[in-house]
Amino acid sequence: MVDHVGTVFLPGDTIHNLNKSEKTGKIIIGPGLRQESETIIVSKPGILRHKEPNIYWIDSHQKKYVPVKGEQVLGVVTAKAGDVFRVDVGGSEQATLSYLSFEGATKRNRPDVKVGDIVFARFLVANKDMEPELVCMDGAGRSSGMGVIGRDRGFMFTCSLNLIRKILSPGCVLLKTLGNGNRFEITVGMNGRVWIHGRSVVDTIMVANAISAAEFMDKDQIRAMCSKLADRFIVVE
């Protein structure tokens, strides 16, 4: 039974008849769902989503970020404390970032990170009972795009977590259409922060506003907005 999928559920609702895996007879439940003995209860308001064959989760609308292991976020360095930097990621606690977890960093060769810098990093530890920890390296010791970004350039703004998931989803046309005929750099953190650098101040502002405006738009509306903006870009030049 998949006909619940796509409908809005509120906390306390019970969901029945979910598809079980044929092999194991199990259901995998994601965020917003919890199990209480034999029943599955919704704990967050949102739309039920399904992924074949047996994965279910609730797509909720939220502003506040809760760290998740493996997610890439944009953090703000708030302090240097001995061997680690303290980084604000928008969660309930500040994350730590060791100065050794940058590409090529050694005890002698410290990375150049200042208080107030933006770092793009991945969660190594994210657990409700432990202090979250960030790294700016992948498993092979490479930066793969992470590290300090946007020093002296660009602009960072915040939006809802929903919008972040929307613009990062493969089906979303926003970034592709915005990128037509207009060059800009963008970094999107799962914690609801977006960093943008356009060719000029006006471009940057315009892209930032376009992204925030896309929150409640569907594909066609986004296309219409982008084509309108494209005219503006030319005018500015």
Next chain:
Amino acid sequence: MRETPLTNCEKDFVKKSVAENRRIDGRQPYDTRKAKITFGVDRGSCQVQLGQTRVFAQVSCEVAEPKPSRPSDGILFVNLELSPMACPSFEAGRLSDYGVELNRLLERCLKESRCLDTESLCITTGEKVWSIRVDVHVLNHDGNIIDAASIAAISVLAHFRRPDVTVSGTEITIHPIEERDPVPLSVHHMPLCVTFAFFEQGKYLVVDPTDLEEKVMDGKMVIGMNKHREICTLQITGDIQLEKDQVLRCSNIAVVKVTEMTELIHKALDNDRQVRASGGKFGFAESISIEKVTSNQMKGSEINMEDAEEQASALVLSDQDSETPSDTIEDEETVVHVLNKGVGSIGQGGASQWTIDEEEAEKMQTEVKFKMTRTKSAHKNLPTATDGDLGDNSEEEETIVLGQDMKIISQQERQNSQKMQTKTGDVKMKKGKKYMKK
């Protein structure tokens, strides 16, 4: 809670864009954000939105003794609250330095400019005057609180009506609103604040800064002015030195802004007056549905739940033969006899007092039975849950525990309950007497 820290990147970008005469929300340097004023159903309450900044103001009045130094002047009290709702770094109850600064500024703007005729608030000299209190609550902080607060405070004073008073000899009568039309306060003029934020040592300036611009700016100047071009207050704070013509230029801009804003306030007041006179709908609720037409997409729906009368009768019916078996209800009634005396004194909330308490000792056993039957019936009602599910956290467990406890202390409790009964009896007697006096 801490606020999100400001990054160097944002700081640089704001400075850069100001230097290019651009602002992040698309405004020109001298543009103010769109203001919106809505009045409440009660006289003397209003909400002001300045972009995303939102404040709520409320006026209240009472009869008080005048200050000895000014025996024939009414009292105006202004209070600006930085509610923790507005920004996570604002704390309830504690006034921060920022809070004190804004509070003083608003107070100065309203009181020192003598916009309110305090002499007309006098009832009898040296004895009774009206004390008017203005509470301004900041609901959402997106910069420039003081401008929004000053708009709200003066609009709400102009909107407020106080009860009429007649003095004959030594007798003072305050007429309730139903009896006699309330009187407006006499507002001489409307002082409004305009804020200018300065960047790069006063090289660049913007009007009506947002929160981000306020965090980045070097300093600011607030001009309080009325539409007659009279400056009521002027404050320069921060790390800036301004030249004479800069101040003059700002005051010229302020004149324009204040005139516009005063017009807007008058328009809002006029609208409100017309709607009230024509018997139309007014208040905050109406402002929402108007906004809905302008397709704000995150709006909740408005539903009208006019249940039919049948539902009432159905209710009463269902009350009669409710889900719980009728004999358990009788059980309760027998309980009532014990509880009876306490019932009148079930009072104003507070924490749950439902520990195992005095009078309950005797009827506890029966009540346990009652609860048991109830949980069972609940089981039946739930189509989905099996018995095992609820077992984890249902009342059943609790009630059993209660029952055991009760057996142990029931002897004591019984004695206590007798004491209690006599006590409550006394209280009742006293209450009765009071009634007689009245």
Next chain:
Amino acid sequence: MSNSSKRSNLRVMSAELSLLSRPDGSATLFQGDTCVMSAVYGPGEVRINKEQIDRATVEVIYKPRSGLPGCTEKSQERLIRNTCETVLLSSLHPRSSVSLTVQEMQNSGSLLACCINSMCLALLDSGMSMKCLVAAVHCVLDFEGAVFLDATDKEEKGAQACVTFVFDSVDKNVVMVHAVGKYSVEQFNKCMSVCRTASADIFHFYRETMTKKLKRS
């Protein structure tokens, strides 16, 4: 029944969600002319002295329209906090704080009920994890024993008793009761049954409001 209920419908309810840009969740709720605005921040940083090792600390601040909060307001604040703690899954966010501000904007009766309902809407808006929803219904008993559902302030003044019930959305059990005045057990039961039925309307309203909001995104 000689003393049938006088008004059996709730007043018009209207709500606006996410109207404040700063908080993580916010809602204004109108029940008739009564208006309450609520905002939620959280789960966020907690002060060390309030830290709880196994769950989030729930803080509720109730702000009256004018003047400083007194004893009644503090008790109201407590009632709201207790209800809020009941529904929140606070164990998911240990050592953090959930802070709720409830601002009274207009009181035309049933204020406490409106506060709790708007709190619930703000929590829904914030997407916080909850066990279930709550709906508060207020009613008054006049001296003839008639029940006025969702009473106005005038009706409250001429009442023998004012009762506010809070029900949960799953089993429709009572989460909180707040009563002032004198009434018999039969009357109390009657009020409870009337209010329980009315609570269904409020839950329906929540669902409709949230569906409207979420379907768009």
